[in-house]
Amino acid sequence: SAVISQKPSRDICQRGTSLTIQCQVDSQVTMMFWYRQQPGQSLTLIATANQGSEATYESGFVIDKFPISRPNLTFSTLTVSNMSPEDSSIYLCSGMSPYTDTQYFGPGTRLTVL
Amino acid sequence: KQEVTQIPAALSVPEGENLVLNCSFTDSAIYNLQWFRQDPGKGLTSLLLIQSSQREQTSGRLNASLDKSSGRSTLYIAASQPGDSATYLCAVRRPGSARQLTFGSGTQLTVLP
Numbered sequence: 001s002a003v004i005s006q007k008p009s010r011d012i013c014q015r016g017t018s019l020t021i022q023c024q025v026d027s028q029v030t031m032m033f034w035y036r037q038q039p040g041q042s043l044t045l046i047a048t049a050n051q052g053s054e055a056t057y058e059s060g061f062v063i064d065k066f067p068i069s070r071p072n073l074t075f076s077t078l079t080v081s082n083m084s085p086e087d088s089s090i091y092l093c094s095g096m097s098p099y100t101d102t103q104y105f106g107p108g109t110r111l112t113v114l
Numbered sequence: 115k116q117e118v119t120q121i122p123a124a125l126s127v128p129e130g131e132n133l134v135l136n137c138s139f140t141d142s143a144i145y146n147l148q149w150f151r152q153d154p155g156k157g158l159t160s161l162l163l164i165q166s167s168q169r170e171q172t173s174g175r176l177n178a179s180l181d182k183s184s185g186r187s188t189l190y191i192a193a194s195q196p197g198d199s200a201t202y203l204c205a206v207r208r209p210g211s212a213r214q215l216t217f218g219s220g221t222q223l224t225v226l227p
Contacts (some may be wrong), residue, residue, distance in 0.1 A: 001160070033214065042219045043158075043204065045153055058214075094211070101146055101165070103207075103215060105158040 002027050004106035006093050007097045012112045018081045021109045023093030025074045030098040034071060034078045035109070037090040046091075049076040116141045120218035127194055128226050135189040135221045137204030141183050143208040145170050149189050152220070154172055157180045161202075162189070166209075194225045 003026040013019050023032070031048040032088055045057040055073035072077040080087055092107040117140045127133050133220040137147070146165045150158040157166040162171045162178040164187070177190040191198060201222045 004211075010163075017119065042217045043205075043215075044217075045214050048214065073199050094215075098161065102160055103148060103205075104160060105150075107157040110155070 001097050001102070002029055002097055002104040004093055004095055004104055006106040008109060009107065010110040012114065013083055014114055017083055018079055019041050019083065019111060020077050021074045021091055021093070023078070023106055025095045027099070028073045029095030029104075031096045032076045033094040033096075033103075034068060034076070034103075035094060035105075036093040037092060039089070040112070041048045046078070049078075080111065083111075084103065085113045087111065090110055093109045115209060116144075116206060116216045118204060118206055118218035120202075120221050122221060123164065124222040124224075125220065126224040126226060129194060129196060131194050131225075132192050133194055133223070135191070135202050135204075135223070137187040137189070139187075139206045139216075141208075142185050143209060144182065145207045145215055147180055147204065147206050148175075148206065148215065149187075150203040152203060154200075155199050158215045159174075159202065181200050191223075194223075196225045196227045198225050201203060201221055 005024045007022045034046040035043040037063040046061045049070040051070045067079045090108040092108045096103045119138045121136045140205040148163045149161040164171050164180040180187045201220040203220045204218040
């Protein structure tokens with residue numbers, strides 16, 4: 001199974017600032033995704049991170065607010081820009097194994113915006 | 115648009131009981147279905163994956179079934195233990211190149227010692 005790590009594990013940020021979350025996978029995955037989990041809720045897909053090209057965003061999420069990079073098969077970043085308290089959530093990175101179609105998740109980044 | 119529902123939202127059982135968690139989805143055109151476990155403040159751990167052509171999968175005390183035509187899946191946990199306490203999430207993947215997961219809202223399970 002793939003092991004996925006994220007940095008930072010948590011952060012407290014001021015309104016109007018930006019935070020970049022890093023995601024590293026220990027083996028190659030075909031697809032990488034970024035999810036948001038708001039307090040007490042289930043997971044919502046933000047975007048699919050595409051290697052070497054622009055991410056594919058879900059309805060309600062835009063590149064200016066959540067720029068994503070994926071320079072290679074095992075690394076991706078998500079930036080939460082111009083943060084507001086409504087952005088306080090857990091952000092989870094995920095990768096899909098090309099061999100089993102199983103999707104694996106990182107431990108999440110708990111973001112609090114004051 | 116695919117919608118995934120999990121019932122019940124919360125469940126509390128005494129240790130040793132067998133239990134069933136339910137998941138239903140509105141669009142039967144799925145690629146596969148995956149059950150996850152999430153401990154408080156943590157990420158998701160994959161438990162079982164069922165391909166659309168399969169009827170069930172087993173891992174230890176866990177058994178997941180899939181009835182694609184009726185849009186239902188169940189997760190059966192045998193001889194529950196306090197360590198099984200967590201939120202259990204069901205997610206379906208749609209076919210095609212996108213293949214994103216759509217999640218249910220989860221069942222919060224508490225196993226009492």
